[in-house]
Amino acid sequence: MDQTNKLPGTSSGSYVWIAIRGGILFMILCGIVYPLLCTGLAQLLMPGHANGSLIKDASGQVVGSELIGQTFADPKYFQGRVSSIDNAADGSGSNNYAPSNPDLLKRTQDSIAAWQQANPDVPISKLPIDLITNSGSGLDPHISPKSAAVQIPRISKLTGIAPDTLQQLVDKHTGGRDLGVFGEPRVNVLELNLELKTMLNK
């Protein structure tokens, strides 16, 4: 690195030109060529995943994405996590309540009261925390297996489906940790309810 730069073409003026030409070139390479190449390859090789992992119901109608949570108001269905944005998937977000925020405490207490009313058979000491907390995205498609299990008595009572059958259904839609270690076991609420709906319609 001992060369000095007295050669022509390395003055500050030429740096400006190199910077401008380089700027435009890298805009094209990083901002157009790269994403187009990636999109092309992804669409060609894995179109299902690249287009949002959509799920269809029995009649072939798209009912949502496997990855995006939905709101289930009907107590016959398994409920997902709290979403301050009501699962609006075009504006992800949450309330960002700090642990010391009184509004957080109030919302959680209200959730617990509502839970007790809808699920009188399950003591609140069994109520898992993920079911009454707001997810980070407001779009969490999953609940923990425990959160699905505690809803079974309510759903069984409302639908007349035996608790064992419901537990089998939950187990079927419980995903393990990735590669057996990463992440947490989870139940996909939309997929679970989709199959529950099919059972109810029979």
Place this chain on the structure above:
Amino acid sequence: MGVLQIVIVLAVVFLLVKPLGTYVYHVYSNEPNRTDRIFGWLERFIYALIGLKERAGMTWKKYVLSFLLTNIVFVGLGYLLLRIQSVLPLNPNGIGNMEQTLSFNTIISFMTNTNLQHYSGESGLSYFSQMIVIMMMMFTSAATGFSVAIAFVRGLTSKGKTLGNFFEDFVKSHTRIFFPAAIGVTLILVALQVPQTFDPTLTVTTLEGATQHIAIGPVASLESIKHLGTNGGGFFGVNSAHPFENPNGLTNVIEILSMWLLPASLPYVYGRFAKNRKQGWVVFSAMMTLFIAFLVVAYASEMHGNPAINALGIDHSEGSMEGKEVRLGVAQSALFTTVTTAATTGSVDNMHDTLTPLGGMVPLAEMMLNVVFGGKGVGLVNMLMYAILGVFLCGLMVGRTPEFLGRKIEPKEMKLIAVAILMHPLIILAPTAIAFVTDLGKGAITNPGFHGISQVLYEYTSSAANNGSGFEGLADNTSFWNITTGLVMLLGRYISMIAMMAVAGSLVRKQWVPETIGTFRTDNKLFYGILIGTVLIIGALTFLPTVVLGPIAEFLTLR
């Protein structure tokens, strides 16, 4: 199981630091090697296109001039494109032009590798802007930072007058590191269900018959470079907590490794340049020690949960789940949080505003120190700055002229280092104070009590450290916040970079002092201890009072 998944990720980092560091060293050592045959043709083509006729070494001033000019071009073009995005192609969702101060903030944010976002991706940017402004800057700002770090290391370790050629380093950063890695990671992410499409927002009828609009787009290609370049700006408002950006535990691990591996390998690269690998391992060990200490605090605090919620009598064995995703859980969230603020990426897979007080203190403290791995190059440069400071302090104690890597450290270098070290707290604490005494600043606080202090402090710390994560409850898309954080990001990035390049430029010209028995060694356990001590003492002296007012006070009130 929580601890096991963390240990596995750490083990992968330990295993890959050396091979990756060796590769990175060969990229920038400019000695002929095997990879020239793969990438050489593309690089020669790019040199020809940009008119780079010969690639002579540059003095530190020319190097600085080159990267500043290049960045100015990107800033100018990027700002223009954001302001007129509504008439540009690839805008299927009909998104309007971005407002002036928000465009200013966004452009500075991405050019400085900060990626603080005062807009929400779903509603603020067209697909074209996401590509040509955001993804482009994610590459180029990372390449700039990487090049500057390498030039700094060359200054410390080589003789002569020059630090290398910026344009060559910049091009090679793209062709040999970021392009191949980004394309590879993109395809892996798509295989794991991250979308990559130009279709507009999807409209579906839900199971219960309601209508749901699902924002989508070229997510995977942004997600990969976002982490590889330690950028951190999300495609969606909630960043990597969004199930499309981070659909499962495995994508979470891949994103963690993407942002962590390159910064973690840089100390090894430095050791190679210094022709003394122990120098590199000392720096790496100091970084890793601080990292593990922070990680333990974050994980333990989040597993313990929020005492106020736990007292309600529910089953809280999962830990604190407010603001977290079920598929990731506490372990993957705590690890991600600790890595993203260590590597100054600033992406989040859980909402930092909702972290328990001590859990939230961890990202804050890491950004205040700004030396635990650090973003593309910046962390290594900062850590070496502390190393020189440590040598200087020891020199004072024994009454010898301090030396670092065989070069005498003299008043000129120490003055520059003092500027760089003091700038960081100044641009955090001064604007924080200003925000508290003005209604424009205070009005943005959304959480009452001590946590409000943390929200403001976090925003400026994140800007100054060029991290970009936030206590996102802060209502920060106002002219006041856009402009003040924009300025803090600018100063935080360029002042320390220029000061450290000046140090490198000064050191590279010095006579080498032969090593004697009296030389203070910088490649042993003693120096590892001194390095950690220097970082912690300086950090505590500057930031402890504000940390006590924010997270620690909140912790004590909740306990």
